[in-house]
Amino acid sequence: MTITSLTGVIPPVCTPLTPDREVDVPSLLRLVDHLVAGGVHGLFVLGSTSEAAYLTDEQRRLVVGSVAAHVGGQLPVLAGAIDMTTARVLGHVAAVSAAGADAVVVTAPFYARTHPAEIARHYRAVAGASPVPVVAYDIPVAVHTKLPADVVLELAADGVLAALKDSSGDLAAFRQVVTGARTHQGITGFSVLTGSELIVDAALAVGADGTVPGLGNVDPHGYARLDRLCRAGEWDEARAEQERLCALFGMVTVGDPARMGAGSSAIGAFKAALHLRGVIDCPATAQPQVPLSQGEVERVGKYLAAAGLL
Template sequence: MPIPTPLTGVVPPVCTPLTPDREVDVPSLLRLVDHLMEGGVHGLFVLGSTSEAAYLTDRQRRVVVETVTGHVGGRLPVLAGVIDMTTPRVLDQVREVTEAGADAVVATAPFYARTHPSEIARHYRLIAAACPVPVVAYDIPASVHTKLPADVILDLAAEGTLAGLKDSSGDLAGFRKVVVGARIRPDITGFSVLTGSELFVDAALAIGADGAVPGLANVDPRGYVHLDRLCRSGDWERARVEQERLCALFGMVTVGDPGRMGGSSSALGAFKAALHLRGVIDCPATAEPQVPLSAEEVERVGKFLAGAGLL
């Protein structure tokens, strides 16, 4: 379905369930999509960071998009990541995901080679020129080593190159500059500004953001949808309480031992362990070479779920 302009609400970056031999677990993926839709989410973002897109082969990426778009059947907009190193490689991904039914694409700045802001702008213009669906920028400097400048994003929005921004930069001042600019510039209409944070969705919506793309919404979609509704109704005190419950639940991402694994192994392992414990997916495996959680660490995930009222 065409994405709303602007896209609002909760748009989870969908985890990619894997089998023990690290193939896409299609039945589990279908159950996860149902779990999210039953939770009331407003869209789905596949092939993002929480989806482990960087670890998947091109064939596996195609399976994910075809599975989700086919199952959703136009009931919700499906955004697909086209995350790759350079513009030509991103354009290959654009062709794949749009042929597979994606309603919008989500692209980072180029990476490996460091790029000038003018090259970043050219990158997005070339993508938009070749893409039959809207293009959303993805600001995640921790992974691509380039911060998307707010003025570049706003100018690309004004010219119609970009339909939105998913901000996972952690730069609150820059995020606010985009939110305010999208609101006050008369040459910008229908542009979506979405936070990628789990921890300050209430604050983002309070300053005028359109929605959120929180990885933790895989585990508790109803919680984030409830938070979104409270914020939109102006019930900020109850929204604060719900946000703080979700912040406590997000503590599960720290269960992994930093002496033997990185933050990605810990966080994505926790999300998948939680989904497994909740009966949504069959296997909590993460993609290689990430390190799996131990039985003790999985038990700690269960305690976070119980504390949040989810077990």
């Protein structure tokens, strides 16, 4: 796999933290080893599951530099360069590429309302200044703007974008990009990745190139197995594996919605699972996210046991 042809399982790597909320580099590197041993095809650091929005600029650079040095080119390392404006994103692009990232993952600008024409200008400016390929990150729940399929395809045809990571939940638009990437005469080497761990089999069936599953931190072997089954056309077995992973994904609901948001529950569950599996030392999440209770952690353990992971 080259950076211009991303395929397979590319998990968004959790960022282990110490109890005082510093990056736990030894745990981070153990997590990377856990993912590599699980058969993943690339690593995406500083995404939503990585809690990138909560990390300082120095912590972001530390994460990228540590992971890139540790894998030593064994797998491509994609790094989020996520911020509100083009100028701020360009600063992150320079920092993470200097730290060793093989590609940058960039959302639409946010906070201010953004027109599709402004989104296109943003990506063209970023790509024009970036020393590494640019992956578009479609996550409207976080940036409040949906990347239009026609804009994505136009940018892909012009060589501005190397790939799309789609976390929009809009399956019709996702399929439009998949189809356009395959049929547009001007598009070559453009990868379309789904960010939904619950529909990997369906996404690959319609022509997606790969997946970026947050749950892949917990069970990378499962997602690598699912990818192999889909590519081999063993759809009954793939469906069964996808359904097992869907059941495991239920862990993201353990948090009490009366006292925490869905993000605290999901990230907390992933980190609790990694802690219970002995991969990371501490399940702490970044502030102001609410930590899971002991009872909620025990429920995470039950999901792991049911999936055969404890």
